[in-house]
Amino acid sequence: MIQKKICMLGGFAVGKTSLVRQYVHSMFDERYQTTLGVKIDKKQVGVDGKTVNLMLWDLYGEDEFQTLRLSYLRGTSGYLLVADGTRPESLDRVHSLRLTAERTIGKAPFIVLLNKADLADDWCIPEDAIEDMRSNGWNVLKTSAKTGAGVNEAFELLAKEMVRE
Amino acid sequence: MIRRDPPSAADVELAELRRLLFERENARLEKIERKIEQEQLDPESVSNVLPKAFMLSQDDPTLTHAMAKPVESALQRSVQKNPGPLVDAIYPAIGPAIRKAVAAAISSMVQGLNAAIEHSFSPRSLKWRFDAWRTGKKFSEVVLLKTLVFRVEQVFLIHRETGLLLRHIAAPAVEAKDADLVSAMLTAIQDFVRDSFDATGKDTVRTMNVGEFTVWAEQGPNAVLACSIRGTPPAELRGVVQHALEECHQDMAVELTEFSGDVEPFAATEAHLEECLLQAKTEKSNDTRNAILCLVLLAVIIGLGYLWFESRLRQSRWDQFVAAAEREPGLVVTESGERDGKFYIVGLRDPLAADPASLLGDVDAEEVDHQWRSYHAQEPAFLERRAASALRPPAGVTLAVAGDRIVATGRARHAWMERAQVAGALLAGGIDLTAVVDIDAERFAACRKAIEAAETLAAVPGLLEMVRELRRRSRALGREAWVEIDGRQAAAARDALVAAGADRSGVRLSANSFGPLDLRIVVAPE
Numbered sequence: 001m002i003q004k005k006i007c008m009l010g011g012f013a014v015g016k017t018s019l020v021r022q023y024v025h026s027m028f029d030e031r032y033q034t035t036l037g038v039k040i041d042k043k044q045v046g047v048d049g050k051t052v053n054l055m056l057w058d059l060y061g062e063d064e065f066q067t068l069r070l071s072y073l074r075g076t077s078g079y080l081l082v083a084d085g086t087r088p089e090s091l092d093r094v095h096s097l098r099l100t101a102e103r104t105i106g107k108a109p110f111i112v113l114l115n116k117a118d119l120a121d122d123w124c125i126p127e128d129a130i131e132d133m134r135s136n137g138w139n140v141l142k143t144s145a146k147t148g149a150g151v152n153e154a155f156e157l158l159a160k161e162m163v164r165e
Numbered sequence: 166m167i168r169r170d171p172p173s174a175a176d177v178e179l180a181e182l183r184r185l186l187f188e189r190e191n192a193r194l195e196k197i198e199r200k201i202e203q204e205q206l207d208p209e210s211v212s213n214v215l216p217k218a219f220m221l222s223q224d225d226p227t228l229t230h231a232m233a234k235p236v237e238s239a240l241q242r243s244v245q246k247n248p249g250p251l252v253d254a255i256y257p258a259i260g261p262a263i264r265k266a267v268a269a270a271i272s273s274m275v276q277g278l279n280a281a282i283e284h285s286f287s288p289r290s291l292k293w294r295f296d297a298w299r300t301g302k303k304f305s306e307v308v309l310l311k312t313l314v315f316r317v318e319q320v321f322l323i324h325r326e327t328g329l330l331l332r333h334i335a336a337p338a339v340e341a342k343d344a345d346l347v348s349a350m351l352t353a354i355q356d357f358v359r360d361s362f363d364a365t366g367k368d369t370v371r372t373m374n375v376g377e378f379t380v381w382a383e384q385g386p387n388a389v390l391a392c393s394i395r396g397t398p399p400a401e402l403r404g405v406v407q408h409a410l411e412e413c414h415q416d417m418a419v420e421l422t423e424f425s426g427d428v429e430p431f432a433a434t435e436a437h438l439e440e441c442l443l444q445a446k447t448e449k450s451n452d453t454r455n456a457i458l459c460l461v462l463l464a465v466i467i468g469l470g471y472l473w474f475e476s477r478l479r480q481s482r483w484d485q486f487v488a489a490a491e492r493e494p495g496l497v498v499t500e501s502g503e504r505d506g507k508f509y510i511v512g513l514r515d516p517l518a519a520d521p522a523s524l525l526g527d528v529d530a531e532e533v534d535h536q537w538r539s540y541h542a543q544e545p546a547f548l549e550r551r552a553a554s555a556l557r558p559p560a561g562v563t564l565a566v567a568g569d570r571i572v573a574t575g576r577a578r579h580a581w582m583e584r585a586q587v588a589g590a591l592l593a594g595g596i597d598l599t600a601v602v603d604i605d606a607e608r609f610a611a612c613r614k615a616i617e618a619a620e621t622l623a624a625v626p627g628l629l630e631m632v633r634e635l636r637r638r639s640r641a642l643g644r645e646a647w648v649e650i651d652g653r654q655a656a657a658a659r660d661a662l663v664a665a666g667a668d669r670s671g672v673r674l675s676a677n678s679f680g681p682l683d684l685r686i687v688v689a690p691e
Contacts, residue, residue: 075327
């Protein structure tokens with residue numbers, strides 16, 4: 001079995017925790033996030049016939065009460081950058097978090113998740129912005145915590161990227 | 166002094182030939198020699214020969230001496246610049262070295278402790294001493310072992326950088342939650358505490374206490390060995406954990422430094438982790454101790470219950486005895502109770518009453534102190550019995566109580582009646598003998614009547630016997646009586662009676678010797 005540590009990064013209330021709530025094995029209470037600044041869950045995916053155990057560190061979305069604890073990024077093999085598709089400013093936060101992560105742990109596979117894809121009417125991120133990111137070689141997926149769309153794909157894609165790294 | 170011969174012509178020619186043949190080569194050799202002497206050594210060529218030179222000089226103290234200072238300076242410089250690599254390099258060696266030194270210090274301390282408790286004697290210490298002798302351990306070690314209670318329940322080998330679980334083992338029957346998550350969260354907690362409280366970021370949380378649990382996290386350069394321990398772990402356990410971690414580092418050095426998520430190779434560390442799954446119990450487990458305590462308590466309760474029951478039973482028997490004594494005629498209980506573990510009873514007892522000891526029933530006679538004073542009970546039964554005892558009535562007499570008076574009925578000899586009159590006067594109510602027939606008086610009167618009615622000697626059948634009885638009865642009545650005979654045949658009649666065997670003084674002649682025969686009884690005046 002292969003184990004990998006991945007981090008979930010994103011602005012406040014972009015739906016990181018909701019995104020994984022239904023899809024991971026969880027043991028700890030969500031209050032851990034507000035106290036320790038992180039909640040750790042587990043997700044198993046298969047890559048090339050191997051089982052990959054993803055230890056998912058769901059980091060607290062930075063706000064006025066708490067800042068991102070960079071030490072939690074240590075040893076991360078890959079990360080998910082989550083933005084709220086209905087709030088364009090959350091995408092800016094994704095860019096800054098990517099830079100922070102890269103400065104802290106170096107280059108590592110990551111996937112940008114544009115969450116709340118089910119709210120089509122409120123969707124604010126234009127396709128050209130998405131294409132811009134993809135043109136940089138980034139993996140960008142639309143996800144919905146509500147319907148579950150794209151969630152498993154995101155984990156599997158990141159696992160593949162990490163294993164092949 | 167050495168004397169040399171002048172060179173021969175052949176030698177000179179040979180030298181000349183040599184010079185002509187090798188002139189150019191000689192010039193080149195001289196040039197190379199000069200170059201070697203004058204020019205500095207080439208690093209590349211030195212690097213080629215240096216390892217061999219070091220090997221050849223292994224036994225040469227000059228090399229060691231020459232290298233001491235530069236190596237010292239180099240180490241100093243390295244540590245000042247970045248101590249990490251050096252610490253990582255010597256980590257597997259420094260742990261055992263420190264432990265050895267600490268063990269030596271503890272050993273001397275233990276010896277002192279040993280000497281201090283050498284003279285303490287108690288049943289438990291004697292048993293421990295026996296165990297020490299049996300197992301070949303020091304007494305102080307046995308004391309430490311016996312007094313500590315702990316159990317290492319889970320051991321986690323965690324990759325230090327990623328917090329990923331490399332290997333996890335748990336003691337039998339321990340319910341282990343998701344070890345992957347626990348391992349990651351332990352790392353997060355370490356990070357959190359370090360971020361929050363340790364500015365240098367180098368120190369780590371080594372101990373966490375949660376209720377009866379202690380979590381120990383020993384840090385190595387690349388891995389963390391965390392143990393969850395129930396109870397109070399001894400300090401020695403830390404050494405065991407450190408040793409296991411060092412072994413893991415030693416065995417898995419490459420796998421740890423180049424770790425990329427594959428945890429399979431770390432199955433090889435399981436033997437080291439199992440070394441940490443230790444436990445120590447006190448001589449008696451808590452369960453056993455509790456069970457014994459319960460049994461002791463139960464025994465005490467049963468014992469106390471038995472004693473209480475015995476005490477109640479004993480008291481109840483005593484109460485029954487006292488009640489029986491109070492009911493018993495002729496016994497008057499004035500005081501009863503218990504003193505100095507012994508019962509006592511005080512009262513009055515009629516000598517004719519039942520023996521109080523016969524009323525004891527199940528009360529142990531040894532436990533009772535009787536203090537009875539004599540008295541005369543006034544109950545009719547006692548009066549009767551006392552009268553019977555005092556009067557000893559003959560077979561034909563019955564005694565009865567009327568009020569406080571004894572009433573006798575029946576027939577009795579005069580002598581008994583006289584005695585009864587005297588003895589009855591001593592009884593409280595006296596004695597009434599009016600209903601008693603005096604046999605002696607009755608027979609006397611009957612004999613008198615029969616004798617006096619006789620007109621001839623022949624008319625009195627058995628006259629002689631009657632005279633004799635009359636005499637006996639009169640004496641029994643305390644009087645002298647005889648037969649006086651009148652008439653002409655008085656003398657013949659007297660002689661005939663005397664001749665038949667009558668007492669001469671019992672048959673007398675009167676002065677009147679005339680007329681018919683007349684027998685008359687004369688009773689002498691009192």
